[in-house]
Amino acid sequence: MEQLSFQDAQQMAEALRVELNQYAVEYYVNDQPSVEDYVYDKKYQKLVELETEFPDLITSDSPTQRVGGKVLEGFEKVVHDTPLYSLNDVFNKEELFAFDERVKKAVGKAVSYCCELKIDGLSISLKYQEGLFVQGATRGDGSVGENITENLKTVKSIPLRLSEPLSIEVRGECYMPKSSFVKLNEQREENGKEVFANPRNAAAGSLRQLDSKITAHRNLSTFLYTLADFGPLEATTQDQTLDELSRLGFRTNQEWKLCNTIDEVWEYIESFHEKRSQLPYEIDGIVVKVNDFSLQDQLGFTVKAPRWAAAYKFPPEEAETVIEDIEWTV
Ligand SMILES: NC(=O)c1cc2c(=O)c3cc(F)ccc3oc2nc1N
Numbered sequence: 563m564e565q566l567s568f569q570d571a572q573q574m575a576e577a578l579r580v581e582l583n584q585y586a587v588e589y590y591v592n593d594q595p596s597v598e599d600y601v602y603d604k605k606y607q608k609l610v611e612l613e614t615e616f617p618d619l620i621t622s623d624s625p626t627q628r629v630g631g632k633v634l635e636g637f638e639k640v641v642h643d644t645p646l647y648s649l650n651d652v653f654n655k656e657e658l659f660a661f662d663e664r665v666k667k668a669v670g671k672a673v674s675y676c677c678e679l680k681i682d683g684l685s686i687s688l689k690y691q692e693g694l695f696v697q698g699a700t701r702g703d704g705s706v707g708e709n710i711t712e713n714l715k716t717v718k719s720i721p722l723r724l725s726e727p728l729s730i731e732v733r734g735e736c737y738m739p740k741s742s743f744v745k746l747n748e749q750r751e752e753n754g755k756e757v758f759a760n761p762r763n764a765a766a767g768s769l770r771q772l773d774s775k776i777t778a779h780r781n782l783s784t785f786l787y788t789l790a791d792f793g794p795l796e797a798t799t800q801d802q803t804l805d806e807l808s809r810l811g812f813r814t815n816q817e818w819k820l821c822n823t824i825d826e827v828w829e830y831i832e833s834f835h836e837k838r839s840q841l842p843y844e845i846d847g848i849v850v851k852v853n854d855f856s857l858q859d860q861l862g863f864t865v866k867a868p869r870w871a872a873a874y875k876f877p878p879e880e881a882e883t884v885i886e887d888i889e890w891t892v
Pocket residue numbers: 646647648649678679680681682683685735787788849867868871
């Protein structure tokens with residue numbers, strides 16, 4: 563390549579970064595790629611050449627920073643600014659309706675609920691300073707988690723830079739798609755390694771890697787659902803929050819539904835109980851949340867969980883009964 567001035571290289575690198583990050587949002591966040599892989603790969607290679615020749619060009623949001631870096635000795639602890647609570651489970655229609663009765667009694671009126679698929683992954687917390695991803699952590703015990711920033715940087719659906727220079731904290735679920743889980747276990751079986759029992763364990767094992775280069779190959783994804791530190795954002799309901807997260811470049815699960823009665827909630831639950839096995843990711847139920855934040859504040863939390871939410875749990879999916887090829891003695 564002809565000798566480039568630093569300024570020219572800097573302009574080219576910035577343009578390539580913007581273009582490549584946009585392609586990545588289309589592919590990994592919106593599942594709607596606009597270019598073929600080879601177009602991405604060629605431009606990516608060009609950026610790698612520029613960054614190799616001019617290392618000072620490398621920025622924290624460059625797509626080249628997603629391949630994983632140094633191997634850690636261990637994970638630092640992270641004290642969460644606000645706790646990551648767990649959810650109260652309900653297991654049948656009666657318990658769900660009893661939850662609704664408690665809510666109506668406490669707030670003195672019927673409320674709308676935002677219903678979301680309950681993704682069977684790991685809770686994560688992501689912090690951004692002036693729009694840049696600065697820290698990712700596990701839930702841990704709810705108050706103290708592990709700093710897994712290096713690993714989460716390799717998760718392609720997590721934006722390294724937001725569409726606005728905001729300082730916020732968001733929370734959601736990191737999971738492994740069913741198809742990636744099957745492929746990973748096939749590889750492990752071929753290499754004589756122990757297979758993972760389910761996608762949740764596979765995701766957990768992939769996020770607990772001290773070598774983020776391994777995490778980078780596990781094809782993890784995310785669905786974000788909560789703003790923990792709103793910064794300047796003013797969402798006042800859960801459905802607005804989901805729209806805001808999406809606008810900022812986060813991957814959100816689009817199956818959510820605003821239900822104005824508990825009967826609608828029940829219909830939604832029944833519909834997804836049927837569709838569950840066709841989803842490309844595992845869910846273990848439906849999360850039912852009082853939609854209005856002022857009502858959530860009125861309801862508050864118990865020691866371990868919000869009073870304004872319930873997790874309707876599905877029974878464990880019947881494992882496909884695989885009849886092994888029985889070796890018939892000849
Ligand atoms: N697994 C999930 O897909 C999921 C999980 C939670 C929570 O764990 C959760 C915990 C809280 F204290 C409050 C809201 C929550 O909302 C949630 N929403 C979701 N969609």
